[in-house]
Amino acid sequence: MTEDDLIAMLFAPIAGEGSLALRDDAALIAPSPGHEIVVTLDTIVAGVHFFADDPPDAIARKALRVNLSDLAAKGARSRGFLLGLSLPKDFWAGVGARDWLEAFARALGEDARLYACPLLGGDTVATPGPLTLSITALGEVASGRMVKRTGVKAGDALYVTGTIGDGALGLRARMGETPGLSADARDFLVARYLTPQPRNALAPAMAEFASGGMDVSDGLIGDLTKMLRVSGVGARIDLRAVPLSPAARALVAQGAEWFERALTGGDDYEVLAAVPLERAAAFERAAAAVDVPVTRVGEAVAGAGPPVFVGLDGTPRSFAKGSYGHF
Amino acid sequence: MTEDDLIAMLFAPIAGEGSLALRDDAALIAPSPGHEIVVTLDTIVAGVHFFADDPPDAIARKALRVNLSDLAAKGARSRGFLLGLSLPKDFWAGVGARDWLEAFARALGEDARLYACPLLGGDTVATPGPLTLSITALGEVASGRMVKRTGVKAGDALYVTGTIGDGALGLRARMGETPGLSADARDFLVARYLTPQPRNALAPAMAEFASGGMDVSDGLIGDLTKMLRVSGVGARIDLRAVPLSPAARALVAQGAEWFERALTGGDDYEVLAAVPLERAAAFERAAAAVDVPVTRVGEAVAGAGPPVFVGLDGTPRSFAKGSYGHF
Numbered sequence: 092m093t094e095d096d097l098i099a100m101l102f103a104p105i106a107g108e109g110s111l112a113l114r115d116d117a118a119l120i121a122p123s124p125g126h127e128i129v130v131t132l133d134t135i136v137a138g139v140h141f142f143a144d145d146p147p148d149a150i151a152r153k154a155l156r157v158n159l160s161d162l163a164a165k166g167a168r169s170r171g172f173l174l175g176l177s178l179p180k181d182f183w184a185g186v187g188a189r190d191w192l193e194a195f196a197r198a199l200g201e202d203a204r205l206y207a208c209p210l211l212g213g214d215t216v217a218t219p220g221p222l223t224l225s226i227t228a229l230g231e232v233a234s235g236r237m238v239k240r241t242g243v244k245a246g247d248a249l250y251v252t253g254t255i256g257d258g259a260l261g262l263r264a265r266m267g268e269t270p271g272l273s274a275d276a277r278d279f280l281v282a283r284y285l286t287p288q289p290r291n292a293l294a295p296a297m298a299e300f301a302s303g304g305m306d307v308s309d310g311l312i313g314d315l316t317k318m319l320r321v322s323g324v325g326a327r328i329d330l331r332a333v334p335l336s337p338a339a340r341a342l343v344a345q346g347a348e349w350f351e352r353a354l355t356g357g358d359d360y361e362v363l364a365a366v367p368l369e370r371a372a373a374f375e376r377a378a379a380a381v382d383v384p385v386t387r388v389g390e391a392v393a394g395a396g397p398p399v400f401v402g403l404d405g406t407p408r409s410f411a412k413g414s415y416g417h418f
Numbered sequence: 419m420t421e422d423d424l425i426a427m428l429f430a431p432i433a434g435e436g437s438l439a440l441r442d443d444a445a446l447i448a449p450s451p452g453h454e455i456v457v458t459l460d461t462i463v464a465g466v467h468f469f470a471d472d473p474p475d476a477i478a479r480k481a482l483r484v485n486l487s488d489l490a491a492k493g494a495r496s497r498g499f500l501l502g503l504s505l506p507k508d509f510w511a512g513v514g515a516r517d518w519l520e521a522f523a524r525a526l527g528e529d530a531r532l533y534a535c536p537l538l539g540g541d542t543v544a545t546p547g548p549l550t551l552s553i554t555a556l557g558e559v560a561s562g563r564m565v566k567r568t569g570v571k572a573g574d575a576l577y578v579t580g581t582i583g584d585g586a587l588g589l590r591a592r593m594g595e596t597p598g599l600s601a602d603a604r605d606f607l608v609a610r611y612l613t614p615q616p617r618n619a620l621a622p623a624m625a626e627f628a629s630g631g632m633d634v635s636d637g638l639i640g641d642l643t644k645m646l647r648v649s650g651v652g653a654r655i656d657l658r659a660v661p662l663s664p665a666a667r668a669l670v671a672q673g674a675e676w677f678e679r680a681l682t683g684g685d686d687y688e689v690l691a692a693v694p695l696e697r698a699a700a701f702e703r704a705a706a707a708v709d710v711p712v713t714r715v716g717e718a719v720a721g722a723g724p725p726v727f728v729g730l731d732g733t734p735r736s737f738a739k740g741s742y743g744h745f
Contacts, residue, residue, distance in 0.1 A: 095644075114648045115567045116488040116632050117458035117557075121449070128455055130538065131444035132500040132554055136545045161443040173459040175502065175552040211457065218463045220547015225502040227459060227554040230444075240442045305443050317422075321441045 092183070094215050101192055105200030107171055107209020118211035120170055126231040129167035133157045134175075137221035141285075142265070147191045148198030149285040150224070155202050157308065158228035160289035160360040164306035166238040166298030167230030169206050169291060174199070174213035175225035182217075206291055236298045238364075243303035243322035245393040247365040250374070250385045252290045254336040255311050257283035259356020260349065269342060276338035283336075287360035293385075296377035303365035310355040312400070313414020315363060319391065319398055322365075326398035328389035330354070330408075350403065355414055365391055419510070421542050428519055432527030434498055434536020445538035447497055453558040456494035460484045461502075464548035468612075469592070474518045475525030476612040477551070482529050484635065485555035487616035487687040491633040493565040493625030494557030496533050496618060501526070501540035502552035509544075533618055563625045565691075570630035570649035572720035574692035577701070577712045579617045581663040582638050584610035586683020587676065596669060603665035610663075614687035620712075623704035630692035637682040639727070640741020642690060646718065646725055649692075653725035655716035657681070657735075677730065682741055692718055 092100075098113050106112060109119045122128050135154050137143040145153075155172060162169050182188055203209050208228065243249075261284025263269050264277045272280075289306075297304055303322055307314050311333070319326050335343060335353065342349040364385070366374045371387070378385040389398075402408035419427075425440050433439060436446045449455050462481050464470040472480075482499060489496050509515055530536050535555065570576075588611025590596050591604045599607075616633075624631055630649055634641050638660070646653050662670060662680065669676040691712070693701045698714070705712040716725075729735035 111566060111568070115492075117456045117492045117494070117564070119454050119456060119564055121454040121561065127446050127448040128556075129444045129446060130457075130500060130554070130556065132502050132540050132552075134502045134504055134541045134543050134552065136504060136543055136547070138546050139544060165442075165444045167444070173457060173554060175459050175461045175554075177461055177463060177550060177552075213459050214461045214552075216461050216463055217466060218547060218550065219465050220463070220545060220550065223504060223545065223547065223550055223552075225459075225461065225504075225541075225550075225552035227457070227500060227502075229455075229457065234448065237444070237446055239438060241438070 097215060101196035102210060105196060105203050105210050107211065109171060110209065110211045113212060120229055122231045125234055127234050129162060129165050129230040129232055129237055130227060131158055131161040132225065132227045134223065134225040136223045143222060145285060147195040151195045151198040152202050152286050154224040154226050155199060156287040156289045157360060158226045159206050159208060159291055160287060160306040160308065162228055162230040163289050163291040163294045164238065164297065164304045164362045165232065166236060166294050166301065167232040168294055169208035170229045170231055171209050171211040172226050172228040173211055176213065176215045177218040177223040178215065179222055180217045180219055232298055238297045238301045238304040240303060240305050240318045241321045243318060243324050243365040243391050245324050245391050247302055247367055247391040248371045248387050249326060249389045249391060250364045250366060250387050251307065251334065252293060252361040252383050252385050254334045254339065255359055255361065256339045256353020256356065257336050258358025259352050260339055260342055262358065271345065272341060276341050279338045284358060289360050290362045290383050292381040293362055293378060293383045296374055297364060300366050300370045300374040300377065301364045302367055305363050307359040307361045307363050308357055310357045310414035311359065312354045312410045316398055318363065323395050324391045325394045325396045326389055326391045328398050329401045331403055332386060332388045334386040355410060355412060357414060424542060428523035429537060432523060432530050432537050434538065436498060437536065437538045440539060447556055449558045452561055454561050456489060456492050456557045456559055456564055457554060458485055458488040459552065459554045461550065461552040463550045470549060472612060474522040478522045478525040479529050479613050481551040481553050482526060483614040483616045484687060485553045486533050486535060486618055487614060487633040487635065489555055489557035490616050490618040490621045491565065491624065491631045491689045492559065493563060493621050493628065494559040495621055496535035496555060496557045498536045498538040499553050499555040500538055503540065503542045504545040504550040505542065506549055507544045507546055559625055565624050565628045565631040567630060567632050567645045568648045570645060570651050570692040570718050572651050572718050574629055574694055574718040575698045575714050576653060576716045576718060577691045577693060577714050578634065578661065579620060579688045579710050579712050581661045581666060582686055582688060583666045583680020583683065584663050585685025586679050587666055587669055589685065598672065599668060603668050606665045611685060616687050617689045617710055619708040620689055620705060620710045623701055624691060627693050627697045627701040627704065628691045629694055632690050634686040634688045634690050635684055637684045637741035638686065639681045639737045643725055645690065650722050651718045652721045652723045653716050653718045655725050656728045658730055659713060659715045661713040682737060682739060684741060
């Protein structure tokens, strides 16, 4: 199968307007009147961000969804994506290579429809290294309304969506390192690790109500600390308020190290939002209207120091390492 | 060095407007009024598209320029790029890792200024595989004016910029496989392989005059054949007219296999343009005004058959393999 065959058979069917049917060197995209383009790039590598033997549909979804999550946090509506696919050079010699790619492309196409984010273009190369997917996602937001990390103001309420830590704990579960957990709880966490559920439904509410925001991908503590630092404000965060799934709570009940992992391990792909107090009720209503659970975990305060975290015992605590580091 | 340090010290200084100082999850870009965004992605991998021991500045330039070349062929003015950088996990253990990255970032910054294409964002990850660079470049073009592969019309004059084959022959020279070539000729070809010279100066002329176009990156014969096929036209190409550098001519004089390599080997990063006959003179003047040599190599003809290539002996010839294939 040549690169052109691959494109024509597997990728062209999931390509959208502006892709020029993947027969050109480049794609075209025009923002709606009064809008700007928001663009983000995330790379995931087999053996680093996922396991090489994860199902192809899960790998496809993860690659796209980690990018969709960034668009959601910025308040942007997805418009399309480009796929940089580096296939191991022995890929075609493997059993079921064609089936693998078909399942991969099918899942990518399903997500493209689900999130209204068609394939616009990309590049496929052979690599002596592991399977690597570098996706660039493009979205649009009303001009001047992109939700920035730097926009948090003292007094803002701080929210997180969904539940925190499932991805990081799911990685442990995936590695068989969560003894004593029920099969259901383990399956739930592994699914949360394998397939992020980005909060794109919340994007309009983010653009309308949030003063600052980012997606939680490298660990809540580290990401929150980073956002507050670039905004020049501090915060008081009540860790007792951090929403945990029943499965995560079952692990946290086994020991404090599980809570630390949940807060610092990453792979959440939830949204962290700073919302001015007077808009908090409207934000909560808008989130409820699109079925995205949001939980207030604290508030931004004046002053540039690091955030104060109130631990499960009601006293302040700190973290040696707030997030996952690549290097 | 953490990823944040890397960004702050090396990449933030070369970031441009819309990058939000690389402190956000995403970048912002708004096309000029009446313009659309053109977006392209190309991945290059150590050991495949370049040698791991190539100079860091050459690797940086190649990664960006192969993308700039796509924008040039589409008639688009460059606006910025995102860098997906996958560093080998033992990178930091190597001698001179910091120096390497500084030289890499410095060259990227020089090219960003040279081509008015600032860094907007990206992602840096560690990989168990080779150094991999996936760049997404964004440009803009007046709405409806992007030069497409599909736009070639019967009767159009077909042009190429610069000289053809230097990159492919330069790869051979880089591997020590060009005996009998003078040191100067070898150095010229190796430089052409290492550091593409994309034709972004020609972008306005492309948008104004060309009916179809693409960049020549996988071999002239294959790329031309592909463009004509998607345009639904044939062509008559006089291979005697294909412009060769003196260094390439010296190799071609040694045997027909060198001419074949020049025409099918790829790594040219020149522009292939189809221009309606009545605009050909104006196109040539516009190209001359920006110092981009253009050479007419044939014309598109009605009918959907493969192009007819007239060889050096004046008789038609065909090619078993028109371009470089990854798989």
